[in-house]
Amino acid sequence: MSQTHAQRPLTTLQKNTKKMVTVRLKNEVEYRGMMDNVDNYMNLIMTNAEEVQGSKVVGKYGRVIVRGNNVLFIKLENEL
Amino acid sequence: MSQTHAQRPLTTLQKNTKKMVTVRLKNEVEYRGMMDNVDNYMNLIMTNAEEVQGSKVVGKYGRVIVRGNNVLFIKLENEL
Amino acid sequence: MSQTHAQRPLTTLQKNTKKMVTVRLKNEVEYRGMMDNVDNYMNLIMTNAEEVQGSKVVGKYGRVIVRGNNVLFIKLENEL
Amino acid sequence: MSQTHAQRPLTTLQKNTKKMVTVRLKNEVEYRGMMDNVDNYMNLIMTNAEEVQGSKVVGKYGRVIVRGNNVLFIKLENEL
Amino acid sequence: MSQTHAQRPLTTLQKNTKKMVTVRLKNEVEYRGMMDNVDNYMNLIMTNAEEVQGSKVVGKYGRVIVRGNNVLFIKLENEL
Amino acid sequence: MSQTHAQRPLTTLQKNTKKMVTVRLKNEVEYRGMMDNVDNYMNLIMTNAEEVQGSKVVGKYGRVIVRGNNVLFIKLENEL
Amino acid sequence: MSQTHAQRPLTTLQKNTKKMVTVRLKNEVEYRGMMDNVDNYMNLIMTNAEEVQGSKVVGKYGRVIVRGNNVLFIKLENEL
Numbered sequence: 001m002s003q004t005h006a007q008r009p010l011t012t013l014q015k016n017t018k019k020m021v022t023v024r025l026k027n028e029v030e031y032r033g034m035m036d037n038v039d040n041y042m043n044l045i046m047t048n049a050e051e052v053q054g055s056k057v058v059g060k061y062g063r064v065i066v067r068g069n070n071v072l073f074i075k076l077e078n079e080l
Numbered sequence: 081m082s083q084t085h086a087q088r089p090l091t092t093l094q095k096n097t098k099k100m101v102t103v104r105l106k107n108e109v110e111y112r113g114m115m116d117n118v119d120n121y122m123n124l125i126m127t128n129a130e131e132v133q134g135s136k137v138v139g140k141y142g143r144v145i146v147r148g149n150n151v152l153f154i155k156l157e158n159e160l
Numbered sequence: 161m162s163q164t165h166a167q168r169p170l171t172t173l174q175k176n177t178k179k180m181v182t183v184r185l186k187n188e189v190e191y192r193g194m195m196d197n198v199d200n201y202m203n204l205i206m207t208n209a210e211e212v213q214g215s216k217v218v219g220k221y222g223r224v225i226v227r228g229n230n231v232l233f234i235k236l237e238n239e240l
Numbered sequence: 241m242s243q244t245h246a247q248r249p250l251t252t253l254q255k256n257t258k259k260m261v262t263v264r265l266k267n268e269v270e271y272r273g274m275m276d277n278v279d280n281y282m283n284l285i286m287t288n289a290e291e292v293q294g295s296k297v298v299g300k301y302g303r304v305i306v307r308g309n310n311v312l313f314i315k316l317e318n319e320l
Numbered sequence: 321m322s323q324t325h326a327q328r329p330l331t332t333l334q335k336n337t338k339k340m341v342t343v344r345l346k347n348e349v350e351y352r353g354m355m356d357n358v359d360n361y362m363n364l365i366m367t368n369a370e371e372v373q374g375s376k377v378v379g380k381y382g383r384v385i386v387r388g389n390n391v392l393f394i395k396l397e398n399e400l
Numbered sequence: 401m402s403q404t405h406a407q408r409p410l411t412t413l414q415k416n417t418k419k420m421v422t423v424r425l426k427n428e429v430e431y432r433g434m435m436d437n438v439d440n441y442m443n444l445i446m447t448n449a450e451e452v453q454g455s456k457v458v459g460k461y462g463r464v465i466v467r468g469n470n471v472l473f474i475k476l477e478n479e480l
Numbered sequence: 481m482s483q484t485h486a487q488r489p490l491t492t493l494q495k496n497t498k499k500m501v502t503v504r505l506k507n508e509v510e511y512r513g514m515m516d517n518v519d520n521y522m523n524l525i526m527t528n529a530e531e532v533q534g535s536k537v538v539g540k541y542g543r544v545i546v547r548g549n550n551v552l553f554i555k556l557e558n559e560l
Contacts, residue, residue, distance in 0.1 A: 007117060007125075008117055008119050008123075009117055009118070009119055009123040009124055009125050009145050010119065010123065012116075012117070012125055012143075012145060013145055025552065026107070026150070027506070027508075027552070028107075036492075037487060037488055037489055037492070038489070039488050039489055039490065042147055043488075043489040043490065044489055045487075045489045045492055061555050062555075062556065062558075063492075063555070063556045064553050064554065064555045064556070065489050065492060065493055065553060065554045065556075066552070066553045067522055067548070067551045067552060067553065067554075068147075069149070069549070070506070070552050070553075071147045072105065072107070072146070072147060072150050073144050073145060073146045073147065073150075074144065074145045074147075075141050075142075075143070075144045076142065076143045076144070076145075078142075087197060087205075088197055088199050088203075089197055089198070089199055089203040089204055089205045089225050090199065090203065092196075092197070092205055092223075092225060093225055106187070106230070108187075122227055148227070149229070151227045152185065152187070152226070152227060152230050153224050153225060153226045153227065153230075154224065154225045154227075155221050155222075155223070155224045156222065156223045156224070156225075158222075167277060167285075168277055168279050168283075169277055169278070169279055169283040169284055169285045169305050170279065170283065172276075172277070172285055172303075172305060173305055186267070186310070188267075202307055228307070229309070231307045232265065232267070232306070232307060232310050233304050233305060233306045233307065233310075234304065234305045234307075235301050235302075235303070235304045236302065236303045236304070236305075238302075247357060247365075248357055248359050248363075249357055249358070249359055249363040249364055249365050249385050250359065250363065252356075252357070252365055252383075252385060253385055266347070266390070268347075282387055308387075309389070311387045312345065312347070312386070312387060312390050313384050313385060313386045313387065313390075314384065314385045314387075315381050315382075315383070315384045316382065316383045316384070316385075318382075327437060327445075328437055328439050328443075329437055329438070329439055329443040329444055329445050329465050330439065330443065332436075332437070332445055332463075332465060333465055346427070346470070348427075362467055388467075389469070391467045392425065392427070392466070392467060392470050393464050393465060393466045393467065393470075394464065394465045394467075395461050395462075395463070395464045396462065396463045396464070396465075398462075407517060407525075408517055408519050408523075409517060409518070409519055409523040409524055409525050409545050410519065410523065412516075412517070412525055412543075412545060413545055426507070426550070428507075442547055468547070469549070471547045472505065472507070472546070472547060472550050473544050473545060473546045473547065473550075474544065474545045474547075475541050475542075475543070475544045476542065476543045476544070476545075478542075
């Protein structure tokens with residue numbers, strides 16, 4: 001419960017660019033990959049992303065820009 | 081019915097960071113964990129969160145940022 | 161049809177904090193309890209709330225913050 | 241087609257407070273009662289309202305605040 | 321293709337108040353009647369309106385205020 | 401790939417008023433006709449429009465104002 | 481992980497006009513073609529686009545303007 005945990009959500013997102021994330025969208029599809037960048041609307045660029053439906057990888061993406069309003073949550077993968 | 085109860089909803093949320101909450105999203109899935117931080121749009125960071133569908137834990141999250149527009153409600157767990 | 165009835169809806173809500181309300185959300189679930197506070201977006205804090213689906217109580221909440229955009233209506237219980 | 245008919249919709253609503261209306265919400269449920277007040281977002285207070293589903297009265301409300309974004313239309317009852 | 325056709329959509333709406341229109345809402349129900357007034361959000365007042373579902377008239381309205389965000393389109397009836 | 405192609409989407413729309421377009425709405429219905437005018441919200445006026453569901457023409461419209469938030473896309477017909 | 485990767489999502493989109501993209505909309509339909517231009521709302525112009533449902537091409541578009549609020553994601557095709 002250090003001070004570094006007290007950042008606002010959007011600040012935390014910014015500090016985690018270039019790290020692995022899983023993004024779940026409102027349509028329940030997930031994208032796993034490197035979060036290249038993100039803005040305050042949660043628009044984000046992912047690189048080397050895999051699209052996962054249930055437990056199956058159904059697509060691969062070199063670079064993809066996700067529109068923020070579709071985001072349900074962003075899981076930081078390096079912290080479980 | 082003390083004065084401390086008269087805070088606006090967003091102020092109350094801010095005062096309850098670092099406490100256990102259950103967040104229900106519009107898709108009826110719930111996340112239980114520590115509310116690390118929250119902003120006025122109800123974007124929130126949760127740590128050590130469990131995803132619960134019905135009564136089953138279906139996922140575990142080290143740190144996850146939930147987009148506020150998906151939030152149905154946030155239950156403060158230490159107050160029932 | 162007194163003057164006190166001529167308040168704008170959000171003013172009326174503010175004057176009814178600390179009173180019993182039933183809040184129906186867009187997903188047709190209702191929450192009955194004390195409206196601890198409310199803001200102009202209709203974000204609200206409820207205390208000692210019961211979640212009601214149909215006529216069954218399906219949950220109890222010590223303190224819960226409901227996000228305003230999900231609200232269908234708020235019924236003032238002490239006035240029927 | 242008098243001049244008094246040329247008011248903007250929100251002005252017309254304001255001039256019809258304290259009159260009987262039927263409000264239909266997006267979920268197709270209707271509320272009939274006295275429109276105690278209304279604001280420009282179409283948040284409205286109704287008193288002595290009946291909830292009608294199809295042709296059945298399924299609830300009665302002493303005073304209820306409806307969130308404007310759920311409103312489909314407001315019918316002025318004293319003008320058919 | 322005269323100059324008078326080059327008006328912006330909202331200006332065209334304003335110039336057609338007091339004329340017959342058919343308004344289709346997002347729930348696929350249509351209202352036919354006189355467009356008494358309209359604002360830039362497409363909130364509109366209709367008088368002597370008929371509610372039409374499929375090809376059946378299912379309701380009559382002396383005066384009704386439709387919330388603009390529900391509008392799919394407004395057909396100008398005197399111009400086919 | 402001339403310079404004239406480098407216009408922003410809304411500028412391109414403005415330059416194509418008085419031309420034939422097909423507009424698909426979110427409910428999957430299409431309207432084919434002359435785009436009389438359009439604003440930056442994508443509210444648009446169409447004249448001599450046909451409503452097409454699947455491959456069937458199901459309606460004809462002398463002049464219709466479509467609310468922009470319902471638009472999925474606008475296809476410029478003179479450019480295939 | 482060069483500096484050029486650190487652009488914000490909307491800047492990255494701007495830098496990729498005149499390149500091949502696949503745009504998936506919220507209704508799960510995809511459009512593959514050249515992204516002629518795009519604005520900060522993610523309104524975009526595509527040229528020589530194919531509409532793909534599942535794995536079938538179901539339409540061809542000379543030039544089409546897609547309304548940004550419908551966009552789920554934009555995949556940059558030249559980078560897998």
